[in-house]
Each structure stands twice: as structure tokens, then as C-alpha cells.
Amino acid sequence: MAPAITLAADAPTLSAANTGFMLICSALVMLMTPGLAFFYGGMVRVKSALNMLMMSFISLGIVTVLWVLYGFSMAFGTDSGSIVGWNSDWVGLGDIGLTELWDGYTIPVFVFLVFQLMFAVLTPALISGALADRVKFTAWALFVALWATVVYFPVAHWVWGAGGWAFELGVIDFAGGTAVHINAGAAALGVILVIGKRIGFKKDPMRPHSLPLVMLGAGLLWFGWFGFNAGSWLGNDDGVGALMFVNTQVATGAAVLGWLAYEKIRHGAFTTLGAASGAVSGLVAITPAGGAVSPLGAIAVGAVAGVLCAMAVGLKYRFGYDDSLDVVGVHLVGGILGSLLVGFFATGKGQSDVAGLFYGGGLDQFWKQCAGVFGVLAYSLVVSAVLALLLDRTVGMRVSEDDEVAGIDQAEHAETAYDFSGAGGGAVRTADAAPVAPAESKKVDA
Template sequence: MPPGILTLADGLAEKATLSPANTGFMLICSAMVMLMTPGLAFFYGGMVRVKSVLNMLMMSFISLGIVTVLWVLYGFGLAFGTDVGGVIGWNGDFAGLGHIGLTQLWGTTTIPIYVFAVFQLMFAVITPALISGALADRVKFTAWALFVALWVTVVYFPVAHWVWADGGWLFKLGVIDFAGGTAVHINAGAAALGVLLVVGKRIGFKKDPMRPHSLPLVMLGAGLLWFGWFGFNAGSWLNNDDGVGAVAFVNTQVATAAAMLGWLAYEKLRHGSFTTLGAASGAVAGLVAITPACGAVSPLGALAVGAIAGVLCAMAVGLKYRFGYDDSLDVIGVHLVGGIVGSLLIGLFATGGVQSDAKGLFYGGGFGQLGKQAIGVVCVLLYSLVVSYVLAKAIDVVMGFRVGEDEEITGVDQAAHAETAYDFAGAGGGTAARRTTALGESPTKKVDA
């Protein structure tokens, strides 16, 4: 979010007037960010085995329900209410969103508070959904739903205040995070690691094949994420008046393309092939890395951010085999590492000519901004890691976070949802047809009752 814009002033702006163009633009961006959560569900769903596709989809979709309700009740107030000590906010008028005028502007912007609230809601929704990819195949759905509710309350809402709200301590320090490198991606990646330390590895990790069941679904999800990310980044300037949002849009495309190529190049040199999974993962790594930096760097800087992130994230996904943590869908390797890379590279590539006058090392700014970025990275990472571990441990003690061994082997789709993603028993080549053919019968032969 842009420094200097997230001021409350009791929700009023003396000189600003409502802009229908900016309001419409932000509503479109909000809808695009909402689409990212189903896109993430498809992206993750395609990467798991057949027996847990529906569970993976639901772990993202449930966030749309839980986080929306909590955001309306108290989340918006905690994240963007009047600052309390730099660590949390509160504004009674924001509780229930029931005491806000229809055209009451958000701070010094030209958009209504309602529009800002719904835009930020979509960020809050997707962040816990990102965590779910690390936990595929093995957690109770009820435990996951409880974790989402607790985690957004004690981790996401406060961290969003630190980073983006006027008065938040990282905001005042001068940490640059245009659209969520710390608050979204490092936050979610560190949380994934914290929960993994509690739930442990999947049965058969490093022994049984756990390949993606549908790479077309993965590519579809990656495409939806790429599309929605333009709203995620360009919309974070909260207006379309001065060209900063346009630069963020361009940088988003440029860095994503560079990261995809960087990942594929590393993959070819390391493993000998250009894979579709690598292309999709590289694109997401680039989107993650440019998120905090898209308003601070030039398009050439975005090329560097994307290429570096693509290679480093591709290298990082293999660390789970070396260190023995079972990050099912590489949330740590892509979101945690990508968020760290993008946040720190601001300290090198910030031009001082887009969202603010802060310059990185390569543009004559010295090490000052790099130091600020490092503080933001470390503090968010440690807070999310520790608190997420404590929450997961408490849930595990009270109700058990993990499904039983039999349920994990059979598949969490049946255990949690009493459904399967695909029906292989239909006519025209299904299992029934193969069985009758093997017995020497016609698959279309009628059988008497």
C-alpha cells in the first residue's frame, strides 16, 4: 500500500472528493483479487493426488467464508482502525461495518471506505489459503477451519496493521511493501513452516510417488492467479490518477515473465527438462517477489527481481528433501523465499522515482532501505512462525490437527467430504467397462435384474 495514503482522519478527507472512476477501478480490482482464491484452489488442487483434490479445493474456499465474516465483525477494525501503540488498530465504527457513510472517503483517497474495506478483505481471504498448500493430504478439515479463524485474528490482522496502516510500526519505520511481500507471502510461508513442525510428514514422504494428478488444472490455476494479480498489485495504489498503478501493472507482467524463464532455465540445467509445473511455479514465484517491489522499481529492476526470484525459488523447493520437512506444494520454497527475495531486493533496486523517494543501494541510497527491509522481513517471519506453531500445537492438543492413518491412506476427500473429485465408474471406458471386457463380456450388454 502507498505510504502517506492510509491515513484515517476519522474516515474523512477535507479536500478529497469521491472519484467514480477510481471507485469503479478499485471495485474491479477487488473482484480480480477475489478470483485469485479460486485460482489458488485450482493451482493447488491440480498438484495433489486424486484422493485429496476436493479437500485441497475446500481448504482455499472455506477461507472465503470464514475470513469474510470475521473481517466484517472485527477484522477491518483491528487491521485499519485507529492505531494503538503501533501494533494494532481499533475503531468502533468499523465493527460490523454498520456506522460508515455510503460516500465516506478512506483517508485522503478518493474512494469510499467500503471500497477500501472490500479490497483489503480479499487480501485477508487469500493469505491463510496460501498456507494450505503445505498441509495437503493429511489435516482435519475442522482443525484447519479453526486454525484459519484463529490465525487471521492473531497474526494476519495485526501484521497488516504493522505494514500498511498509518501508525503501524513497520509503516512508520519506512518498510516498503507495496502489496504484500511481508504481510501476505512471508506471513503465510512462515506460518506454513510453523504448522508443519506440528503436523509432520505425509505417510510415504520421500518413498511413495506424489506427483500432480492434473497439470492442466495447475496451469489453469496459475493463469487465474496471474490475471488476478494485476488487481492485487495495480489496485494497491488505491487510485489511477498518477501513473504509479500503471508502473505496478507493467512490473507485475515483466517480473512474472522473467521468473518463469529463470525457473525453466534452472530446471533445464538441473534436471534436463522444461516442465509445465516449472512454468506455473516460476510464474507464481515472480508474482510473489514483485508484489512488495512493484511500486519501487523500474521495469528493468522488475526483470532482475523476477529472474533472481525464479532461480532462487526453484533452488529452494528442493530444500525440503535435504532438511526433511514435508512442504507438500512448496509454499515455503515459493511464497516464503519469494517474499523474502522481493522484499530485500527493494533495498537494491528501488529507484526513488515511483511510489516514494526511497532509493536502493544501486541507485545511490546506501544500505538504509535494505536495512529497513531486512527488519520487516525478520520480524514478520519470526512472529508468524512462532505464533502459528503455538496455535497449531494448541489445536493438535485439543482436537488433533491430523487425520488418522487409515483416512490419510484412503484419502481425505472421502473422510472429510464424503465425495470424490472424479467418477471413474461411468459408461464409455470406466472401471465397470474394463471389468466386463476383461471377463469376455460386452460392456454394453444388458444384465437381467
Template sequence: MAPAITLAAEAPKLSAANTGFMLICSALVMLMTPGLAFFYGGMVRVKSTLNMLMMSFISLGIVTILWVLYGFSMAFGTDSGSLIGWNSDWVGLSNIGLTQLWDGYTIPIFVFMVFQLMFAIITPALISGALADRVKFSAWALFITLWATVVYFPVAHWVWGAGGWAFELGVIDFAGGTAVHINAGAAALGVILVIGKRVGFKRDPMRPHSLPLVMLGAGLLWFGWFGFNAGSWLGNDDGVGALMFVNTQVATAAAMLAWLIYEKIRHGAFTTLGAASGAVAGLVAITPSGGAVSPLGAIAVGAIAGVLCAMAVGLKYKFGYDDSLDVVGVHLVGGVVGSLLIGFFASGKGQSEVEGLFYGGGLTQFWKQCAGVFAVLAYSLIVSAILAFILDKTMGMRVPEDDEVAGIDQAEHAETAYDFSGAGGGAAKTAAVAAAVSGAESKKVDA
């Protein structure tokens, strides 16, 4: 009988289908940053609307340039000490071939690069919601530059880069529970502990000025999150991306309903802000876990996150830290919950064969998740606080108190979100309309 012939595994070939799929997913993730801007912009008072929008939009500019120059190389280049990557050929993206594939996949390096760029953009933008009303725009732009360089790029390597310590340990983070949400939430907490509270915190009404804008932003985030999550499998060949897509929808729905039920029991009403916040909490929690759990597990993850995040947003009043738009309560807490629940609900039938406690796998994966979660949380919290402290002591992080009271939009951008002069009737009527809006706002009571 002739000897058996062993064929070498064929090298991956460029897949037009996967390449197109990933480009679409990249565009969806890009849309999330304007969606976040609308979400945050509607949640602040009228006088801060434009500043809130700009704090997200500026990340699109700054982080894009940093990523091209050196960020991609730091995050995904050749590992050094399990802490950072580097590849000189990727500096400025100057030595990457058009059809050169990302190692082990069927998409070009350029496609992987631009997909991950969108993650790098939205992560510092998430932080901005905690700092509403009071931060100099120039200081914020410099903070983004420094934070992306010394926090986001290294943490992305830990979690997703070949050789990164969390990646090698086996910490599961499908699409950014640690690298994006815990990272941003911990950074937000670190910065607000340094710069302090808004003028009038706990005293003046600081209700959202446009709940329709909040709902629009939440809807855009939900839509874009399908690219954020399903695209993170980098292809569409084996069904894992489809599982993640389904779980994204399921967990988000469960979290929204759980938040609303909690809110009705606790506060006596189903609010639109609660629906939007609950949806985002579910999106955050399923981001790390959606490739590892079943759809029933996704319901559990979403419902647990919805309730715990709803409870967490009130902690700022109890402990006295001014997290303006609940970045800590939603993104930090939601990221921690979603990451740790992998240790309980991982089914072994998704992205890997890892099983959680409820599927007979014991607590091994849970302890791995704890290592990733609390290392990223501590690193981001401490370094972010140090960066904020340095900036505050040099150029100053906060606008003057008079500018904060009068309105940061006019002080920092020489513009206002709404021009009441178009209402007609001259200066007197314009003043009357503005006074009516101000009076209506003053009558609102904090939840």
C-alpha cells in the same frame, strides 16, 4: 499590491472512476482464491483434490465474516502502541456512510474495506498448500479463524495501518510481500514442523494428478494479480498503478523463464509445473517491490526470485520438512527475496523517492526491509506453531493414518473428485479404470 491569498487544499472528493477501478480490482483479487484452489488442487494426488479445493474455498466464508465483525477494525482502525488498531464504529461495518471516504483518498471506506478483505481471504488459503493430504477439515477451519485473528490482522496493521510500527519505520511493502507472502510462508513452516510429514513422504510418488488444472490455476492467479498489485495504489491518477501493472507482467515473465532455464540445466527438462511455479514466484517477488523499481529492475527481481525459489523447493528433501506444495519454497522465499531487493533496486522514481544501493541510496532502505521481513517471519512462524500445537493436542490436527492412505476426500467430505462409474461397463470396468489410474500414478517419479 494586494496581499497574496493562500487557498486551503481542497478536500478529496469521491471519484467514480477510482471507485469503479477499485471494485474491479477487488473482484480480480477475489478470483485469485479459486485460482489458488485449482493451482493447489491439480498439484495433489487424485484422492486429495476436493479437500485441497475446499481448504481454499472455506477461507472465503470464514475470513469474510471475521473481517466484517472485527478484522477490518483491528487492521486499519486507530493505532494502539504501533501494534494493533481498533475503531468501534467499524465493528460490524455498522457506522460507515455510503460516501464516507477512506482518509486521504477518493474512494469510499467500503471500497477500501472490501479490497483489503480479499487480501485477508487469500493469505490463510496460501498456507493450505503446505498441509495437503493430512489435516482435518474442522481443525483447518478453526486454525484459519484463530490465525487470522492473532496473526494476519495485527501484521496487516504493522505494515499498512497508519501508526503501525513497520509503516512508520518506512518498510516498503506495496501489496503484500511481508503481510501476505512471508506471513503465510512462515506460518506454513510453523504448522508443518508441528504436524509432521505425510505418510510415505520421500518414499511414495506424490506427483501432481492434473497439470492442466495447475496451469489453469496459475493463469487465473496471474490474471487476478494485476488487481492485487495495481489496485494497491488505491487509484489511477498518477501512473504508479500503471508502473505496478507493467512490473507485475515483466517480473512474472522473467521469473518463469529463469525457473525453466534453471530446471533445464539442473533436471534436463522444461516442465509445465516449473513454468507455473516460476510464474507464481515472480508474482510473489514483485508484489512488495513493483512500485519502487523500474521495469529493468523488475526483470532482475523476477529472474533472481525464479532461480532462488527453484533452488529452495528442494530444501524440504534435504532438511526433512514436508512442505507438500512448496509454500515455503515459493511464497516465503519469494516474499523475502522481493522485499529485500527493494534495498538494492528502488529507483526513487516510483511510489516514493527512496533509492536503493544501486541507485546511490546506500543500505538504509535495505536495513529497514530486513527489520520488516524478519519480524513478520519470526512472529508468524512462532505463533502459527503454537496455534497448531494447541489444536493438535486438543482436537487433533491430523486425520487418522488409514484415512490419509485411503484418501482424505472420502474421509472428510464423503466425495471424490472424479467418478469413474460414468465410464460404462459396470463395476468391473470401473474397477479396471481406477486401477489403471492408480497404476499410472505409481509409476511417476518425484522430480
């Protein structure tokens, strides 16, 4: 069959509507990182709250700079061996025209790269929840830089870059089930196996210090996730992005109900922490699948994720790994479930004509999903553990035992999250502090 001829008149042209839509979606995804900071920050003890916030916020700085220097080129440049990309014109982003379009789409390259940047920022921040209370901030910053370079950028190319092995195999990952959530969850497991447990794990109570902050963070994540998911279609012309938007809401609602039902049966109460965690598990699970399944399929994906993730968070006590804030139980397990369920619930009427087992497509797509899931899981787990071991043997990953017991906020940041004495919780900058004169005694006029 002769190749099709594309006429100049048929070539994509810049769409102001799609460009504006994608810029809004990019801002929504950026909001997810502060939302994650609040979500994690409320779940830790009060003496670690600021450190937890900072572990997310620092990713905004480090990964942004790396993305400009070489990250975008590695993730989306010309393929090399189906493993990594490279485009020297994109190094430093200096040779990209203002109206140069992303290939095959109606949005500028700058819009695509900033949208993908926000994914790159969020993913290492997800890992931080597993390491609460015990990691040096300098070591964490170095880990983020190294992990983004040798894990996230190549894996993003595998999954979404033209020529990447998972992309070419036909693995369906609409918005990051493998590249983001399995990647981060496996990395979290690799690191905690190296650095060990918190002092007092399984002995001392380690309850969330602020459930309102947890709920606020979950709400911000849910809100931002609409940009994360619906925006991943890179436009708003054919209804697929709208389907993903609907499925994001539907699956998340079903996951909240599933988690709370399990929690009531297992523990006898409906908790706010369970509601927030259930919402995140549903968001994670629908991320790879939402463009391929129907709203009824989204209910199934969300409900399964809500129940199984609720069950999975207890595995750390059985197997003895200290996943502080359940990154493994929610992101790794939720990402695996959402990715594999594509092989059963894909209708063939969404993002592609690929159908899953329940819609007459057999198990062909399921096996492709398995390849993507376990390929990313194994790579991220092993490489992340090696990076953690390297940093632990050089700069040291953990704070001292005394600092961990006293509180990592004071040790690493010289601040506290809350101060009830009225003196202020932050460190005083002596250059800005004006001397305070003693109060004059009041004189009473005769």
C-alpha cells in the same frame, strides 16, 4: 515551519473512476482464491483434490465474516502501541456512510475495506498448500479463524495501518510481500514442523494428478494479480499503478524463464509444473517491490526469484520438512527476496523518492526491509506453530493414518473429484433421490 492549511476545495472528493477501478480490482483479487484452489488442487494426488479445493474456499466464508465483525477494525483502526488497531465504529461495519471516503483518497471506505478483505481471505488459503493430504477439515477451519485473528489482522496493521511499527519505520511493501507472502510462508513452516510429514514422504511418488488444472490455476492467479498489485495504489491518477501493472507482467515473465532455465540445467527438462511455479514465484517477488523499481529492475527481481525459488523447493528433502506444495520455497523465499531487493533496486522515481543501493541510496532502506521481513517472519512462525500445537492437543490436527492412506476426500467430504463409473462422485441426498422403477421389457408389435 508552520503546518500546511488544507482548504475545503482541496479536500479529496469521491471519484467514480477510481471507485469503479478499485471494485474491479477487488473482484480480481477475489478470483485469486479460486485460482489458488485450482493451482493447489491440480498439484495433489487425486484422492486429495477436493479437500485441497475446500481448504481455499472455506477461507472465503470464515475470513469474510471475521473481517466484518472485527478484522477491519483490528487491521486499519486507530493505532494502539504500534501493534494493532481498533475502531469501535467499524465493528460490524454499521456506522460507515455510503459516501464516506477513505482518509486521503477518492474512494469510499467500503471500497477500501472490501479490497483489503480479499487480501485477508487469500493469505490463510496460501498456507493450505503446505498441509495437503493430512489435516482435518474442522481443525483447518478453526486454524484459519484463529490465525486470521491473532496473526494476519495485527500484521496487516504493522505493515499498512497508520501507526503500525513497520509502516512508521518506512518498510516498503507495495502489495503484500511481508503481510501476505512471508506471513503465509512462515506460518506454513511453523505448522508443518508441528504436524509432521505425510505418510510415505520421500518414499512414495506424490506427483500432481492434473497439470492442466495447475496451469489453469496459475493463469487465474496471474490474471487476478494485476488487481492485487496495481489496485494497491488505491487509484489510477498518477501512473504508479500503471508502473506496478507493467512490472507485474515483466517480473513474472522473467521468473518463468529463470525457473525453466534452472530446471533444464538441473533436471534436463522444461516442465509445465516448473513454468507455473516460476510464474507464481515472480508474482510473489514483485508484489512488495513493483512500485519502487523500474521495468529493468523488475526483470532482475523476477529472474532472481525464479532461479532461487526453484533451488529452494528442494530444501525440504535436504532438511526433512514436508512442505507438500512448496509454500515455503515459493511464498516465503519469494517474499523475502522481493522485499529485500527493494533495498537494492528502488529507483526513487516510483511510489516514493526512496532510492536503493544501486541508485545512490546506500543501505538505509535495505536495513529497514530486513527489519520488516524478519519481524513478520519470526512472529508468524512462532505464533502459527503455537496455534497448531494447541489445536493438535485439543481437537487433533491430523486425520487418522487409515484415512490419509485411503484418501482425505472420502474421509472428510464424502466425495471424490472424479468418478469414471457413471454413478456420480458426490454423496447422494436421500431426501432428493426419487425411486427408480425397473426398466419395462420392450414389447414388439405384431
